[in-house]
Amino acid sequence: MNKKLFFVALALLIFASPIFAQTSGADEVKKWVAITSGFSMAIASGLCGLAQAKAVASSAEAMARNPGASAAIRFALLLGLVLIESLALYTLVIIFAKLP
Amino acid sequence: MPEHEPWLTALFNDHLAGVANAVLSMAGLKTMERPWSTSLSMEILVAAIIVVLFAILRSQLSMDRPGKLQHSFEVIYDFLHKQSEESVGHDGPKYLSLFGSIFIFVLFCNLIGIIPTFESPTMFPEVPAGLAMLVFCYYNLMGIVANGVGRYLAHFAGPIWWMAPLMIPIELVSHMARPLSLTIRLFANMYAGERVTVVFLGLTYIIAPAVFMGLHVFVSFLQAYIFALMTMMYVGSAVAHEH
Numbered sequence: 013m014n015k016k017l018f019f020v021a022l023a024l025l026i027f028a029s030p031i032f033a034q035t036s037g038a039d040e041v042k043k044w045v046a047i048t049s050g051f052s053m054a055i056a057s058g059l060c061g062l063a064q065a066k067a068v069a070s071s072a073e074a075m076a077r078n079p080g081a082s083a084a085i086r087f088a089l090l091l092g093l094v095l096i097e098s099l100a101l102y103t104l105v106i107i108f109a110k111l112p
Numbered sequence: 113m114p115e116h117e118p119w120l121t122a123l124f125n126d127h128l129a130g131v132a133n134a135v136l137s138m139a140g141l142k143t144m145e146r147p148w149s150t151s152l153s154m155e156i157l158v159a160a161i162i163v164v165l166f167a168i169l170r171s172q173l174s175m176d177r178p179g180k181l182q183h184s185f186e187v188i189y190d191f192l193h194k195q196s197e198e199s200v201g202h203d204g205p206k207y208l209s210l211f212g213s214i215f216i217f218v219l220f221c222n223l224i225g226i227i228p229t230f231e232s233p234t235m236f237p238e239v240p241a242g243l244a245m246l247v248f249c250y251y252n253l254m255g256i257v258a259n260g261v262g263r264y265l266a267h268f269a270g271p272i273w274w275m276a277p278l279m280i281p282i283e284l285v286s287h288m289a290r291p292l293s294l295t296i297r298l299f300a301n302m303y304a305g306e307r308v309t310v311v312f313l314g315l316t317y318i319i320a321p322a323v324f325m326g327l328h329v330f331v332s333f334l335q336a337y338i339f340a341l342m343t344m345m346y347v348g349s350a351v352a353h354e355h
Contacts, residue, residue: 094297098300104300
């Protein structure tokens, strides 16, 4: 039943084709930057949060299992957190680069 | 948009505009009315602070009774030394002068923005870009010096020779992405930290902006360390000898 509804919804999206009829030039596009930047930053931050949560969870468990290796695990944790954070920040930079 | 200049930049622009315009015209570029940018004047201030600090440290160095300044710098030195040995290998400390300089410079650049009337030079995209280009040129140069031009370029082909047509584009793209990621990581962290503090300062007072400023201090340390660590890892992978 859910699968059927999904395909019905997908077919109904064809009715959205008037969106391709673009009106005048670049001004129309610029208004959408605010909305899309909000959505894209939210998606980037949300996924970054999930990834960092996974990293922290597994490193906390590893430190609990093997307290002697805490230093190495902490190093790997910090490195991983910073690299994941930087991916969310790339989205922020694009937003500021594309602001009209 | 003419924005309010920090007092240091205004000081440079009022008194030293002639010097900057002379340099610009020697390089064939257009001269401007207020040629000193905030990032450049803050960078010069950071460099001056570092030079003075190390001059004071040097004069106070003592084997028998080391003072607090010497102790703290010994901690930093040991930390970087151990890290370079882990990342680069046995002759990591050969490159420690660059790693240490980058770490101290980025750290001081990040931290100077916390002081009220100063701005972090790393908040402007050109400063991390310059540092990243330096790191890019340095690790390639060190790779060529350590391995020879032919063997260093052969690294790009990967371990198996018939996979080279696939490996070379991948390796080239990942090498091009390194200065980009170094730049954006440092710039975005510093810029976002400042933006967030300013936004919260506009909304409320004392508690929330102070919390974000504290987070910004922690992030400053962490980003300086990560920049230095990434530099070490790139140099390490460039000078690696296959045994």
